[in-house]
Amino acid sequence: MDPAFIIGLVLAFGGLLAMIGMEGASISALLLPAPMVLVFGATIAVGIASGTLRDTAFALKSLPRALRGDKRTAHSMIAAVVGYAETARAEGLLALERHVGGESDPFLVQALQGIADGTDADELRLVLEDEIASTAARNRAASKFYSTLGGFAPTIGIIGTVVSLTHVLENLDSPDTLGPMIAAAFVATLWGLLSANFIWLPIGGRLQRLGELELERMTVLTEGMLAVQAGAAPHYVGERLEAMVSQRPDKKAPKRTAGVAHDDTVADSVLSS
Structure with missing residues (x-):
């Protein structure tokens, strides 16, 4: 699980609560049901109206993924692909078929099955x-x-504020209640901005980034399994896939031994002579 999303939200809302405490404000003054119902309910409603029901269903299914992230990364798949390259070199491509049932990645299963079935390389790539x-x-x-x-929420918050201010103007004959009513009117705008920047836009950005990493993983698997099908050497497959990965553990530069340093010194002396 990648906790970046949870950590970010906790810090964001923690900062908000810290500001409320430092200002001496009351949290209960912000938790008004009416503006919250309008902002969250209407935002989700117009979001559904702006697409299709299938889009909404898939977006809801993707929400848990945004929270937990994806354990499968492009770099984590390299070892498996190199292992299949070794198996193919030692036992032939048909030997890959016995690994189909043990794989949990549907995309890798598809590639393994295509190779085992003898699918042409161009067709498999397609x-x-x-x-x-x-x-x-x-x-x-x-x-x-x-x-x-995230784009709709702030505007809907403003709509809620306008509705509330209209109610305020109807009660100008009660000046004692104007202050609390005006303050309550701006709560809708607050929740519109808050929900957009603390919830909806971070979720959208998170899913976009996870999608980019998933496409990278699938691309690495595609090139790796096609190289396996072509009979490439396992070490070549590993090196090529390592070069394709954007996020990978940092590699320490190999330490130079005393013997190597001595050889360099000798070489320098020969060149200078």
Whole structure:
């Protein structure tokens, strides 16, 4: 689990609570049911109206993924692909079929099954790239849904404030209540801005980033399994895939031994002579 999303939200709301405490304000003054119902309910409603029900359903299914992240990364799949390259070199491509049932990644299973079935390399690449394209489209739809909510929320908050201020103007003959009523009117604007920048936009951005990492993983698997099918050497497959990965553990530079340093000194002396 990648806790970045949870950590970010906790820090954001923690900062808000700290400000409320330092200002001496009351949290209960912000937790008004009416503006919260309007902002959250209407924002989600117009978000649904701006797309299709299928988009909404997929966006809701993607929400747990935004919270927990994705354990599968491009770098974590390299060792598996290199292992399949070693198996293919030692036992042939048909030996990969016995690994199909043990894989949990549907995309890798698809690639393994295609190689074991003897699918032509060009055809297999086309199938895998089509799968990547459809996955990218689904990820964009989920990310766009929450980003759209982030765009609607502030405006809906303003609408709530305008409605409340209209009610305030109807009660100008009661000056003692004007202060609390005006303060309550701006709570809708607060929740519109708060929900957009603390909830909806971070979820949309998180899903967009997770989608990018998923596409990177699928691309690495595509190139790796096609190299396995072509009979490439395992070490070559590993080196190529390592070069394709954007996020990988930092590698320490190999330490130079005393013997190597001595050889360099000798070489320098020979060149200078």
